[in-house]
Amino acid sequence: MTTSTPVLRTRICELLGIEHPIVLAGMSPVSRAELTAAVSEAGGLGVLGAAAMGPDELRQQIRAVRERTSKPFGVDILLPNATASVEDLRQPATDGRPAGGLPEEYLAFQREAATTFGLPEAASPARPRGGGPGGETAKRQVEVILEERVPVFASVLGNPAPFVPALHAAGIMVMALVGNVKNARRVVEGGCDIVVAQGTEAGGHTGRVGTMALVPQVVDAVAPVPVVAAGGVADGRGLAAAIALGAEGVWCGTAFLATPEAALDDELKERVVAAGEEDTRITRLYSGKTMRNINNPLIDLWESSGLGALPMGAQGAIVEPIQRAAREAGRIDLIRNAGGQAAGMVTSRRSAAEVVRAMVDEASEALARLWDLTGEPVRP
Ligand SMILES: Cc1cc2nc3c(=O)[nH]c(=O)nc-3n(C[C@H](O)[C@H](O)[C@H](O)COP(=O)(O)O)c2cc1C
Structure with missing residues (x-):
């Protein structure tokens, strides 16, 4: 000092x-x-x-x-x-959906993300996690x-x-x-x-x-x-x-x-520097809970899908394969970039x-x- x-x-x-x-x-x-x-x-x-x-x-x-x-x-x-683990999804569904892994609508979202952003097959099996x-x-x-x-x-x-x-x-x-x-x-x-x-x-x-x-x-x-x-x-x-x-x-x-x-x-730091006060969006995409991020096209796609988020921990089974695929494809702009209005x-x-x-x-x-x-x- x-x-x-x-x-x-x-x-x-x-x-x-x-x-x-x-x-x-x-x-x-x-x-x-x-x-x-x-x-x-x-x-x-x-x-x-x-x-x-x-x-x-x-x-x-x-x-x-x-x-x-x-x-x-x-x-x-x-x-x-x-928190929940992806294993929770393997319990028999009570709402008529098939048991055993991600419900079809989420798999469809992964496929849509892969097609929209030119990613390698995003729907690779999710790495089961012990509840995050x-x-x-x-x-x-x-x-x-x-x-x-x-x-x-x-x-x-x-x-x-x-x-x-x-x-x-x-x-x-x-x-x-x-x-x-x-x-x-x-x-x-x-x-x-x-x-x-x-x-x-x-x-x-x-x-x-x-x-x-x-x-x-x-x-x-x-x-x-x-x-x-x-x-x-x-x-x-x-x-x-x-x-x-x-x-x-x-x-x-x-x-x-x-x-x-x-x-x-570095690219995500640049996105923070370039962002204005309106460039963030709250989404459950990345964790299942409301999280403010520098907005990106993947968040927009999720928010327009009308899908509900899974509990924290399990939501990773949807988004982590997409994040891995985005990294592989060099689409850093689709990677989670938590940031506030400041x-x-x-x-x-x-x-x-x-x-x-x-x-x-x-x-x-x-x-x-x-x-x-x-x-x-x-x-x-
Ligand atoms: C990239 C990022 C990661 C965060 N991760 C955590 C976390 O792991 N635990 C936590 O308590 N808060 C976390 N937060 C929230 C911060 O603790 C803090 O409340 C927030 O950044 C304050 O608002 P500001 O971003 O406008 O400064 C995170 C925030 C950002 C931007």
Whole structure:
């Protein structure tokens, strides 16, 4: 930190041991060790997006963060909540459809995608998965987090309550991401230390309520537990606004997508930089749950098909073969590219440290402007 860096400290800086109230969203698979360490090293809190990591990879990634920085960081996982495996589809169908694998209408969608986009046969057999993230996976991930004494645990979808006593006993702070007031209350009752209130503008899995309306309602509902705002924040004006809404910091994903440290195809980073505020779309195509992505023709095809999504985990049986085929054919534009409405603010390829630094500078300018509006002659 240079002497000219403005100071903007909130309670979460004390709780998390960080200089700036800026948290890197635990984006799977984008927030790996390099990006996590870069944000922590810049004075924010880096969070590993570990949802899809098995225990060995998670341990390796935690250690890789520690090789790059001695500052605090977190690990984000997906907790069990309505996941299903492709094996569930093999149960005899109750609605008259044949049992044994994907129903015909989904196979037809795979064929249509192959024809429309000139992909190799997309309907290769889906790799059966044990229910995707969640369940036993989450338990094993938490064991690693405990063993490695990671400073901060973050979770999305489910409730971290069953893990909170062990995490607290190990001195680990618990953050949980929510999209409505009901879930904010639920995670706080479960012992969560910091609530991340994520508005629908956000990239990735997202809810229905906008950040501007959600944050103050969550702040009121869970006071005095600190709240961090997420969804649509990609510069210091957003950080200042979040603080004005009663939040104590921001959790940002899209802002870091085009950094060199992000684990994302270069072509997908370029798509983020090129995207405007209207270029994202919420779809269940990629995971079975509502996820905001930089839009692409495959999403349009799915949304116009009228097909309902399968439960999380099982939906992969539809989309993963198409994604593999798209990669084979070099159609990177059809690959999942989660990103939020703030993509319109990401207009250049800056390093993670530059993103953090600019956010702090802009936020203090924005807060100074607000102070000037009060007509007070001297700033405190
Ligand atoms: C590429 C991408 C992957 C994401 N993966 C996860 C994840 O694995 N776990 C999670 O808690 N949130 C995930 N999210 C959501 C973020 O945690 C965060 O809430 C969101 O990015 C904040 O909104 P913003 O994109 O407008 O900054 C992801 C978001 C993106 C853009």
